[in-house]
Amino acid sequence: MLTLALSKGRIFEETLPLLAAAGITVLEDPEKSRKLILPTNRDDVRVVLVRATDVPTYVQYGGADLGVAGKDVLLEHGGEGLYQPLDLNIAKCRMSVAVRKDFDYAAAVKQGSRIRVATKYTEVARQHFADKGVHVDLIKLYGSMELAPLTGLADAIVDLVSTGSTLKANHLVEVEHFMDISSRLVVNQAALKLKRDQLKPLIDAFASAIPA
Ligand code: ATP
Numbered sequence: 001m002l003t004l005a006l007s008k009g010r011i012f013e014e015t016l017p018l019l020a021a022a023g024i025t026v027l028e029d030p031e032k033s034r035k036l037i038l039p040t041n042r043d044d045v046r047v048v049l050v051r052a053t054d055v056p057t058y059v060q061y062g063g064a065d066l067g068v069a070g071k072d073v074l075l076e077h078g079g080e081g082l083y084q085p086l087d088l089n090i091a092k093c094r095m096s097v098a099v100r101k102d103f104d105y106a107a108a109v110k111q112g113s114r115i116r117v118a119t120k121y122t123e124v125a126r127q128h129f130a131d132k133g134v135h136v137d138l139i140k141l142y143g144s145m146e147l148a149p150l151t152g153l154a155d156a157i158v159d160l161v162s163t164g165s166t167l168k169a170n171h172l173v174e175v176e177h178f179m180d181i182s183s184r185l186v187v188n189q190a191a192l193k194l195k196r197d198q199l200k201p202l203i204d205a206f207a208s209a210i211p212a
């Protein structure tokens with residue numbers, strides 16, 4: 001049995017065409033079913049639904065043989081125990097710094113002030129500001145980052161942006177786009193050796209179907 005870990009929503013939807021290229025169809029719709037294990041047209045392949053941030057953990061410890069996870073999630077996780085053969089070029093977005101319109105980010109950076117930054121991505125943010133030589137106090141949040149500058153919790157946020165409409169709706173402006181994000185295929189290192197005959201054709205089919 002091959003177990004593929006996916007998160008519901010965009011990653012699931014955008015992985016379906018890649019699975020189709022490998023001749024695999026998922027037989028249930030996660031938006032309609034409450035099941036967390038979804039059968040496919042192949043008796044030897046199943047999909048497990050986990051939180052996006054849990055995909056690397058499942059694959060690392062062998063709860064799944066392979067999975068699809070965003071670069072953001074992989075950088076926070078650290079990638080230990082994971083083989084990352086393919087950038088799938090799906091679920092594309094960017095990692096950015098955003099602030100309230102009345103906060104002069106450039107001036108704060110130039111003056112060397114300590115900036116309070118709220119984010120779910122503390123590792124990515126820590127690295128980014130260290131590279132820039134900017135002093136920050138990081139505040140870990142688990143969601144609704146846009147609220148932090150509006151309530152005075154933080155001066156800035158580090159978050160994923162795609163269209164920018166969420167920022168706009170909350171009167172925030174993107175002041176620094178510092179990383180492009182897409183999702184990658186991750187494979188358990190032991191499974192890659194033990195289940196190579198099953199995994200290799202799947203990885204090759206995925207590779208052939210990566211969107212431009
Ligand atoms: P949850 O919604 O369960 O809290 P999540 O927000 O991490 O988890 P998704 O919103 O499905 O889950 O995001 C999954 C992945 O898709 C992210 O890790 C990121 O790589 C990518 N992603 C997130 N937001 C966007 C976006 N607006 N556009 C494109 N890709 C995105």
Ligand code: MG
Pocket residue numbers: none
């Ligand atoms: Mg989300």
